[in-house]
Amino acid sequence: MARKKALAAVTAAFAAVTLAAGCGQAEQAGGSQDTAAKTKNLTVGVSTLGLSFPFPAAISKGIKAEAARLGVKIVEVDAQGKAEKQSSDVQDLAGQRPDGVLLLPVDSGVATGMVDQLKNAGIPTVAVASQVGDPKTRKLDDVYPGLAALVTQDEYAAGRKAGELAVKAVPKGGPIAVVEGAAGFAEVELRFRDFLAPAKAAGITYDVVTRQPGDWVPDKAQAACQNMLAAHPDVKLFYAESDDMGVGCAKAVKAAGSKAAVIGIGGSKLGTDAVKSGELYGTVCFKPEDLGKRAMQVLHEQLTGAKKYDAQFVTYDTPSITKDNVGDCQPQW
Structure with missing residues (x-):
C-alpha cells in the first residue's frame, strides 16, 4: 500500500511539472500529457519576417530541419517585411492555439505587443534573430519579459x-x-x-x-x-x-x-x-541555419519540460572574416 501511494505521488508530481512547462493547448484543455506523447503531437507556429530575404529564409530552413528531426509540426506565416502583416499573422496563429511560437520580428518595438498577446494566450514564445523591445532602452541580453528566450547572434x-x-x-x-x-x-x-x-x-x-x-x-x-x-x-x-x-x-x-x-x-x-x-x-x-535549429531546440525543450527557460539569452560565436581566413566561414545563406 505504501509503495502504491509513493508511486501515485511521483506520478502526480511529474504530471504537474510537465503541465507547467507545456503548451497553451494542454492548459486550456485542463489536462496533462507525458513528455513522449507531447513530443509526438507538438505543433509550433513560426512567424517569419520575410522569406524573400535570404537570412530569415535560411533560419526557416534550419527550423524546419530540426522540427522534422524532432517530429514537430510547423505552421509558418510570412510577414513579407511588414510589421502590420506580422501583427495580423500572430493574431491568427494565436487563434489556432499552437503549442508554441517562434517569432522573427519585423519591428522590435511592435513585437512587444505580439509577445504580450501570445503570453496572455498561454503560448510559450521564443524570439529568433532579433531583439524584442526598444534597442535604445533595453540591452540585448535583457530579454523581454514574457519570452521563454531570445535566440540570436550577439x-x-x-x-x-x-x-x-x-x-x-x-x-x-x-x-x-x-x-x-x-x-x-x-x-x-x-x-x-x-x-x-x-x-x-x-x-x-x-x-x-x-x-x-x-x-x-x-x-x-x-x-x-x-x-x-x-x-x-x-x-x-x-x-x-x-x-x-x-x-x-x-x-x-x-x-x-x-x-x-x-x-x-x-x-x-x-x-x-x-x-x-x-x-x-x-x-x-553568422550561421542562420544553425540559429534556426537552436531556436527550435530551445522551444522544444521548453515545451517538453526538458529544460526551463525564462527570458533567457541564447547565442553563439560569430568570428570576423578577412581574405586570410575566409575558409573558416562556410556560408549558410
Whole structure:
C-alpha cells in the first residue's frame, strides 16, 4: 500500500511539472500529457519576417530541419517585411492555439505587443534573430519579459568585430560612412553601438560623416553609397550593416573610383565571395541555419519540460572574416 501511494505521488508530481512547462493547448484543455506523447503531437507556429530575404529564409530552413528531426509540426506565416502583416499573422496563429511560437520580428518595438498577446494566450514564445523591445532602452541580453528566450547572434559583439576589421583596414582613422538597415529593425542600433569601440581603444579617430539606409538589399545600398560618396568623396571606409548592402556599396565605390574600404556583416555566400575577390575588406560570420535549429531546440525543450527557460539569452560565436581566413566561414545563406 505504501509503495502504491509513493508511486501515485511521483506520478502526480511529474504530471504537474510537465503541465507547467507545456503548451497553451494542454492548459486550456485542463489536462496533462507525458513528455513522449507531447513530443509526438507538438505543433509550433513560426512567424517569419520575410522569406524573400535570404537570412530569415535560411533560419526557416534550419527550423524546419530540426522540427522534422524532432517530429514537430510547423505552421509558418510570412510577414513579407511588414510589421502590420506580422501583427495580423500572430493574431491568427494565436487563434489556432499552437503549442508554441517562434517569432522573427519585423519591428522590435511592435513585437512587444505580439509577445504580450501570445503570453496572455498561454503560448510559450521564443524570439529568433532579433531583439524584442526598444534597442535604445533595453540591452540585448535583457530579454523581454514574457519570452521563454531570445535566440540570436550577439549583435554587440558582431559590431565590435566589424570595428576591429575597420581598425585593420583604415588604421589612420578619418571620415567614415554607415549603411544602415531598414528602420524599425533592432539591428540598426545594435550593430552600430560598439562599432567604434575598437578604434577608441586604439587611439584612432573615426568621424562618422553620414549614415543612410540601404534597407538590407544591394541595390538600395548601392544608391545610398553613391549619394554619400557624392557628398563626401573623402570617405575612407563604409560600414555596411549586412553583407548584401556591403556588396552593393562596393559597386558604388568602384564606379566612383574611390579607394574606400567596405566592411559587411553576415557571412553570406555573396559576402564571402566578395571578401575573396577583395570587394569587401571583411565580414562577420553568422550561421542562420544553425540559429534556426537552436531556436527550435530551445522551444522544444521548453515545451517538453526538458529544460526551463525564462527570458533567457541564447547565442553563439560569430568570428570576423578577412581574405586570410575566409575558409573558416562556410556560408549558410
